[in-house]
Amino acid sequence: MAMRTKSEMSPPPSDQRDAVIEELRKGAQLAECLRQQLELIPELGRRNAALANVSNISTTLSSSVSMLQSDREQYSYSSSDARAASYAAGAACGGRRSGGGVGAQNGAIARTRKARHRRGIHGEELPIKGILTETPENDGFHWRKYGEKKILNAVFPRSYYRCGYSDEHECPAKKHVQQQNNSDPPMFIVTLFNDHTCSALFPANEQLPSTSNSATANSQVLDFTKASLSSAPGISRLKKEDGAGLSVTVPSYTYDELSSYSSLPLLSPTEWKMEMEIKSFFHHHTGGGS
DNA sequence: TACATTTGACCGAT
DNA sequence: ATCGGTCAAATGTA
Numbered sequence: 024m025a026m027r028t029k030s031e032m033s034p035p036p037s038d039q040r041d042a043v044i045e046e047l048r049k050g051a052q053l054a055e056c057l058r059q060q061l062e063l064i065p066e067l068g069r070r071n072a073a074l075a076n077v078s079n080i081s082t083t084l085s086s087s088v089s090m091l092q093s094d095r096e097q098y099s100y101s102s103s104d105a106r107a108a109s110y111a112a113g114a115a116c117g118g119r120r121s122g123g124g125v126g127a128q129n130g131a132i133a134r135t136r137k138a139r140h141r142r143g144i145h146g147e148e149l150p151i152k153g154i155l156t157e158t159p160e161n162d163g164f165h166w167r168k169y170g171e172k173k174i175l176n177a178v179f180p181r182s183y184y185r186c187g188y189s190d191e192h193e194c195p196a197k198k199h200v201q202q203q204n205n206s207d208p209p210m211f212i213v214t215l216f217n218d219h220t221c222s223a224l225f226p227a228n229e230q231l232p233s234t235s236n237s238a239t240a241n242s243q244v245l246d247f248t249k250a251s252l253s254s255a256p257g258i259s260r261l262k263k264e265d266g267a268g269l270s271v272t273v274p275s276y277t278y279d280e281l282s283s284y285s286s287l288p289l290l291s292p293t294e295w296k297m298e299m300e301i302k303s304f305f306h307h308h309t310g311g312g313s
Numbered sequence: 314t315a316c317a318t319t320t321g322a323c324c325g326a327t
Numbered sequence: 328a329t330c331g332g333t334c335a336a337a338t339g340t341a
Contacts, residue, residue, distance in 0.1 A: 169334075172333095175330065175331085185333095
């Protein structure tokens, strides 16, 4: 997860970053040791709660390693970074190799398609934002899924979404969602492409009328209603079990905005608390170097 | 019935 | 030939 924003500090030298990565890996190993110890807790409730916490810590540490590795690239995340991160997660889980693409089934339906122009791929499309989240749908926008693909060396498939207003208002916004791991809740890498042009027509406060009165100028309401729920495993579980829509209000700062507000967390309150605990953990184990 | 999702086929890049 | 990204018919859901 975004331990620190880029603008908060100058980019560390490569060897220093490698040292940080190594420390994070040690932390992940320690977390695994701790997990094994927690397995011995007799009380089921306490054991499960502790295991869940350790699982989240492991996830955060692994994600941090992935992000630091990704930082070698030009931007915070790219699709290839996501692939690398997924590969790391897959390796940790004994990941299998995909044969690439969805399995081909011999032509029950023979479709002849002439070459057609592909939307949005005229010119180079660079990701504008990368987010690691457990709730990939919660950005206040309406998305429509248009594809899913097994990615080489990735355990989980990548889902492709475009803005729900891409047709009506030619909004070019797209995003890729790729599950990172199988923790509870699972983490996802969301890579955003192109800014929403529909956002001027449908400001966040107006996209979900039922909550517009409670949303402030600096917040937006997360959309758990059907329109925004994807087929991601964790989300589908939510959809089935909860039935009715669920709304949560969170700050609506973008990743880039957060980068300029050095101390603002790009995390849910729970994640932020966890990160503070991890920092405290490393503070004690590394002699408190600042 | 309308709309969203699923999924095999297709396409361009490598 | 392989891969990631997209299309669009088939299917699911309310």
